[in-house]
Amino acid sequence: MLTDRKCFIFVALLMMSAVPLSAAEVEYETKTNVPYRPDLADEYAQERCVLDIYFPTNKPDFATIVFFHGGGLKAGNKSLPAQLKRKGYCVVAPNYRLHPKVKAPVYIEDAAAAVAWVFKNIEDFGGDPSKIFISGASAGGYLTSMVGLDKQLLAAHEIDANDIAGLIPLTGHAITHFTVRAERNIQGTQPIIDEYAPLYHVRADAPSMLLITGDRELEMLGRYEENAYLMRMMKVAGHKQTRILELGGYGHGISEAAYPLLLKEVKRVLAANKD
Numbered sequence: 496m497l498t499d500r501k502c503f504i505f506v507a508l509l510m511m512s513a514v515p516l517s518a519a520e521v522e523y524e525t526k527t528n529v530p531y532r533p534d535l536a537d538e539y540a541q542e543r544c545v546l547d548i549y550f551p552t553n554k555p556d557f558a559t560i561v562f563f564h565g566g567g568l569k570a571g572n573k574s575l576p577a578q579l580k581r582k583g584y585c586v587v588a589p590n591y592r593l594h595p596k597v598k599a600p601v602y603i604e605d606a607a608a609a610v611a612w613v614f615k616n617i618e619d620f621g622g623d624p625s626k627i628f629i630s631g632a633s634a635g636g637y638l639t640s641m642v643g644l645d646k647q648l649l650a651a652h653e654i655d656a657n658d659i660a661g662l663i664p665l666t667g668h669a670i671t672h673f674t675v676r677a678e679r680n681i682q683g684t685q686p687i688i689d690e691y692a693p694l695y696h697v698r699a700d701a702p703s704m705l706l707i708t709g710d711r712e713l714e715m716l717g718r719y720e721e722n723a724y725l726m727r728m729m730k731v732a733g734h735k736q737t738r739i740l741e742l743g744g745y746g747h748g749i750s751e752a753a754y755p756l757l758l759k760e761v762k763r764v765l766a767a768n769k770d
Contacts, residue, residue, distance in 0.1 A: 521583055525549045525575070531589065531612035532605065539596055546589035546609055548620065549575045556623040558660070558765055559585040560757070561613055563631030563638045568602050568674040569594045571634070578754035584761065585622050587613055591638070599675040599691050603648065606638040610659075611652030625768075628661045628761050632750050634674075636667020640693035640725070644701055659702040661764045665753045666708045666718055669693050669725035686717070694725050699733030705760045706739040707753045713746040 525547065532544035551557050560579060564571040573588040580586065589609035591602045614624050631639045642648050643662040649655065671687040681687060688694045706726055711719035719741055729737040740756060742749050 521554050521581070522552045523549060523581070524552050531609045539592060543590045543592045544605055544608070545573075546587055546612070547573055547575055548585065548587050549580060550585040550620045550622065551583065552621070554583060555621055556626070557583065557585050557621060558626035558628065558761060559587060559613060559617055559622050560628045560630055560761060561587045561589065561610055563589060563591070563606060563609075563629075563635030565631070565633030565635045566593070568634045568637075568672060576750070576754060578751070579758065582758055585617070585620065594674050594678065598678045599672075603638060603641050603645075603691070604651075607642045607648035608652065610642050611649055611654045614649075614654050614658070615652075625658065626660050626765060627658075628663060628764070629659055630663040630665065630757055631667065632665040632753075633667060633747065634672065636664030637672050637693070638667070639664040640667055640669065640704075641691070641696075643704070644693050644696035644698065645690075646696075646698075657700055657702060660768070661703040661705070661760060662701070663705045663707065663757050663760050665757070666714065666747055666749055667693075667722075668718070669706075669721040670717075684716070686721070694721070694728060697725070697728045697732045697734070701729070701734055701737075703736040703764055704729065704734070704738070705756075706737070707749065707756060708739070708741055709745040709747055709749045710743050711741060713744070715747045718747065 527547045528545040531546050564573055573590045575586050575588045591605035617624055629639045629643055639662055643656055643659055646656045671689055671692040673683045675691045676687055706722045708719045708722050722739055726737050726739040742752050745752055
């Protein structure tokens with residue numbers, strides 16, 4: 496039997512879910528340096544395998560955007576993009592181990608472990624695990640595509656990659672990343688498509704995917720073209736929800752222009768899934 500206090504809480508939650516909060520009414524909290532691979536004992540893993548989480552505290556069943564930083568898999572640090580804050584969403588920013596201290600597939604596996612942590616823990620913060628989007632810029636875009644397309648990565652954590660609500664990589668590699676190629680003494684101008692390439696893992700049943708790149712004439716070598724090829728091969732494989740946006744006039748640094756498009760895509764997918 497419900498006590499008076501439990502009845503009050505239950506009714507309050509029903510009212511919160513029935514009446515959407517305005518942007519100004521949503522409150523947020525941030526937790527930093529949360530370990531997502533506590534099972535790893537080495538000092539470098541303990542330093543890098545942490546994430547920051549920015550989440551609404553009074554909006555139930557919120558959607559989450561996991562955003563991976565760039566830096567060529569060799570540099571960079573987690574940050575919560577200001578442009579994604581105060582939009583009603585949770586934002587998770589993981590770090591991952593970097594070359595040369597580690598080599599492939601360690602940083603890819605770290606990214607998968609971070610996403611798996613979100614799936615397993617987001618309900619504790621008030622989020623909905625069916626509304627998890629993955630994004631990131633440059634190397635972060637590459638990690639986004641790898642985690643979303645290579646099903647083995649999340650399966651190692653008993654998570655189905657198809658449960659991701661959407662993939663939104665920003666100017667990420669679709670071929671094998673240049674740092675992975677460098678680890679094998681392969682020239683950066685030699686494109687490779689192997690198990691460390693998103694293109695290797697094209698499949699019809701993948702989550703919705705929006706690829707965003709800069710101008711093909713201003714981007715890093717071939718970055719637009721390899722993403723366009725990924726889009727085409729996903730369609731050939733039977734995937735119906737892959738699109739590509741080329742931001743004319745922008746080079747590799749597209750994040751500022753891409754954030755509104757990222758948010759628009761999250762909103763679009765959430766509305767489509769609700770229908």
